[in-house]
Amino acid sequence: xxxxxxxxxxxxxxxxxxxxxxxxxxxxxxxxxxxxxxxxxxxxxxxxxxxxxxxxxxxxxxxxxxxxxxxxxxxxxxxxxxxxxxxxxxxxxxxxxxxxxxxxxxxxxxxxxxxxxxxxxxxxxxxxxxxxxxxxxx
Numbered sequence: 001x002x003x004x005x006x007x008x009x010x011x012x013x014x015x016x017x018x019x020x021x022x023x024x025x026x027x028x029x030x031x032x033x034x035x036x037x038x039x040x041x042x043x044x045x046x047x048x049x050x051x052x053x054x055x056x057x058x059x060x061x062x063x064x065x066x067x068x069x070x071x072x073x074x075x076x077x078x079x080x081x082x083x084x085x086x087x088x089x090x091x092x093x094x095x096x097x098x099x100x101x102x103x104x105x106x107x108x109x110x111x112x113x114x115x116x117x118x119x120x121x122x123x124x125x126x127x128x129x130x131x132x133x134x135x136x137x138x
Contacts, residue, residue: 037069
C-alpha cells in the first residue's frame with residue numbers, strides 16, 4: 001500500500017525573514033521524515049495579495065508543500081505550524097492528482113523532432129438536427 005499524499009498550503013507573514021522561513025520548512029521536512037515520509041515538492045509562490053486582511057496584513061508569502069507519510073504525519077505537521085509565530089494561515093488537503101514527471105532535455109528534444117500531424121478526427125462543420133418529440137396537442 002502506498003502512503004497517501006498530502007498538500008499543505010502555508011501563508012507566511014510577509015515580514016518574516018527568508019532564513020527563518022527556510023529553517024522552518026527544513027524542520028517540517030525532518031518531521032515528515034520521522035513519519036517515514038518524504039517531501040515530494042516545495043512550491044514557493046512568493047508574496048501575493050490576500051483577498052481579505054489577516055491580522056492587519058494585506059499580503060502573504062505563499063508556500064505549498066507536497067509530501068507523503070504514515071498515519072499521524074498531518075497532525076504533527078499542523079502542530080508544528082500552530083507553534084510557529086510567522087504563519088498567518090494554513091490548509092492541508094489530501095492530494096489526489098497525478099504528479100507530472102519533470103521534463104528532461106532528452107524528452108524535450110524528442111517532442112521537438114516529432115512531425116506535426118493535422119487533426120484528422122476534427123468534426124465536420126455540418127450540424128445534424130435530431131428529431132425532438134413534440135408535446136401532444138389537445
